[in-house]
Amino acid sequence: MPPPPAARDRVLDAFERLLVDRGERAATLDAVAREAGVSKGGLIYHFPSRDAMVEGLLDRMHARAAQDDALMRAAPEGVVAYFLRTSQFADTPFDRTLVAATRLRSHASAREALAGVQRHWYDAVQTAVGDRTVAQMVMLMGDGLYYNASAPDALASTGTPQYQANVDEMVTLVSELVRLRSGGAGSDSGSVSG
Incomplete structure (x- = not known):
């Protein structure tokens, strides 16, 4: 069963927090998964790569x-x-x-x-x-x-x-x-x- 849609937002929120608080180098897939409280598999379900996470964040920025x-x-x-x-x-x-x-x-x-x-x-x-x-x-x-x-x-x-x-x-x-x-x-x- 796929993770709930809210998990995608939690991942983006975690990525955002790590970028703001600790910078780009600290925002690894493992660190984002930990910060979001999801498994690495759960993160990869929504964002198969770090570049996909970057694009997800930029999509969020465009919408906002x-x-x-x-x-x-x-x-x-x-x-x-x-x-x-x-x-x-x-x-x-x-x-x-x-x-x-x-x-x-x-x-x-x-x-x-x-x-x-x-x-x-x-x-x-x-x-x-x-x-x-x-x-x-x-x-x-x-x-x-x-x-x-x-x-x-x-x-x-x-x-x-x-x-x-x-x-x-x-x-x-x-x-x-x-x-x-x-x-x-x-x-x-x-x-x-x-």
Whole structure:
């Protein structure tokens, strides 16, 4: 009798945890099976090779990225506000999958998948602001927010971030910049902020 479908997710969860916590070299088939609480045969039933596990993780990332893209484009507060708020690492399932995928940089398919996620974010932001340079600035702001939230050196000795980003003010500045770059005409900032 085949293992229950939940076993496949447990294997992917274990692979993700090992990648995030200990890196790619530690995420062997044996280690993943132990972490998932399945036999090696059970793991191989779902993922006959390590490459198959990598592809399974990337499929998970694509699915979560598609959900995030839909949420971002429909966000009442606007695309830019959503993007910047979610750029602060919050340990969501999507965050963990993204971090795990970054640990697989030695795999061309992981690099391509991560670049694809980045392109989707950029396309949504660029569509919202209507300006390539402003969109690039927003993307870099998101990168900085993510780094500040996740980098160990970004914490002061008190254990709190050295500075707290005010995303609302950032969104307001982006809206003002979009208005200025469009010649001061009343631009549709609804897609920038709600």
